[in-house]
Amino acid sequence: MMGEAMARDTSKEAVTPPPAAGMGDAALLKELVAHLRDNRTELREEWARRISDADLLTAMTPDEIFSEATAVYDNYVDALETGSVEALQAYARDLSERIIPRGVETHEVLGIVLLLRDVLARSLFEKYRADPDLLNRILDAYEPAANRIAVTVGVSFVQERERVIRQQQEAIRELSTPVLQVRERLLILPIIGVLDAQRARQLTEQLLQAIRANRAKVVVIDITGVPDIDSAVANHMVQLVKASRLMGASVIITGLSSDIARTLVTLGVDLTSMRTVGDLQGGIEEAERQLGYALPALEDLDDELD
Amino acid sequence: MGDEVRVPIVYDTDIVAARSEGRRMALELGFSRTDATLLATAISEVARNILIHAREGIITISSSLNDEIAEIVVVATDEGPGIQDVEMALRDGYSSSGGLGLGLPGVRRLMDEFRINSEDGKGTEVSMTMWRRQ
Amino acid sequence: MPVPILKQGDxxxxxxxxxxxxxxxxxxxxxxxxxxxxxxxxxxxxxxxxLDMMDSFVSRAFRSMALMAKLKGAETVIVGIQPEVAFALVQLGLTLEGVNTALDLEEGLAFLRSLTRRRTDGR
Structure with a gap:
């Protein structure tokens, strides 16, 4: 009763004539919005019930479903009334952001919006069934608006989901190529997972920046976690080593299994620029030796001078 | 949105001008510093090829941004002697004039897309593209 | 603009x-x-x-400068190659083989001093 009193209390409402044959779409929408507001409590409950009957939003508690359903319902009716989906869109994005981490799927979101559309349509049908002509015109006004709302919510959810996925991919990429400084002038780069061209490029750029930022002199790259190395990956590694050298840093590769080593030799990859040591521990020890200013070119120089 | 710059390549200082234009346009379009450097290097290489092999030519650099896809296209044209065997010139390790070579395989690795049209005796057109990475 | 060349000791x-x-x-x-x-x-x-970029011409020139200096008894070290420049050089297939490199001026000086020190120690 409260809802009815409030809805009828506006001055605009007061001058609206009762539904009649000559009524325009705007007046029809106003009429049906008033109906949906008047019956808010029971329609909302009906909708929440049908959501759980359909086994949708199982990741959420009944209380959560009810409270979100209330907000969606009110936004939905507002959108019908104003014809603007902006507020609903913002809410849908916000809702998506909250429920995506809970594992709510696209089909569930589309499912609940379509259920609401059906619950409301059915209620309109019940109310106007006695006057088929008016019912038709009410539904003509309702359906395009309802479909537009359904599309808006669905698209908002999917966009949000895509954004989250992109963000996660970015985070995984960053995580999977951490450049660690273990001691002054020494960086360790453990590579885990498959090394494709894009990742190899990113890794190289990241390492080169880190060499400058940390003034690194030796880099130990541990590839124990790389499952497979083909000639393309091996060439990326060779480029990584050469680019590091141009910046004055030497690279030690560790964790090269004998299987992979054999593969590389078979593939004819030129490994002469790479210094390899069995395991990470050995690599760090070798790096520490190098940090005592070992100079490979020295022997030649001495020969020349003598 | 788009921008286009034509740089005639006649003197060695024009090489510097062409690659600076390329870098400026790449950075304006939101390319990373690495990509702007790769682009500038590629422009420098094709500009020098013009100077060495054709004596003069033109480099056109154009940038465009459509539907979030940003790209820079570099076209280097000359009316020099042309390249007799384009396929051979694109092979790693190929050299045409006393060890300097055209360096085209390297340039191709710097860019996302790379095409050459050359007619023996009539000139060469190198067209190359780089896209902005996410 | 000519490149300034400063003498500092040896x-x-x-x-x-x-x-x-x-x-x-x-x-x-x-x-x-x-x-x-x-x-x-x-x-x-x-x-x-x-330098915000090095193309094949300049990198070949630097390399031959280093080799020529060596013939005259001086060891050369190239310092300060920027990360982007190093990346582009490697993509281009130019890796300054046989030339010493160091992170910056300080590192380069330390490298040359260690060469001289070793040399005097050896005598």
């Missing part, structure tokens, strides 16, 4: 301050060779920190 420090045209590169090459000879330098530092 070493020469050449600091490239801006992008060089081909002619300036060749001029620099001649200047440096001349100085290494006249000062009987033991080491050369080629500081390229200010």
């Amino acid at each position: 070493f020469l420090i050449a600091t490239v301050q801006s992008a060089l045209s081909d002619r300036e590169v060749l001029q620099f090459q001649d200047d440096l060779a001349e100085r290494v000879g006249s000062f009987r330098s033991r080491g050369v530092i080629l500081d390229v920190t200010a």
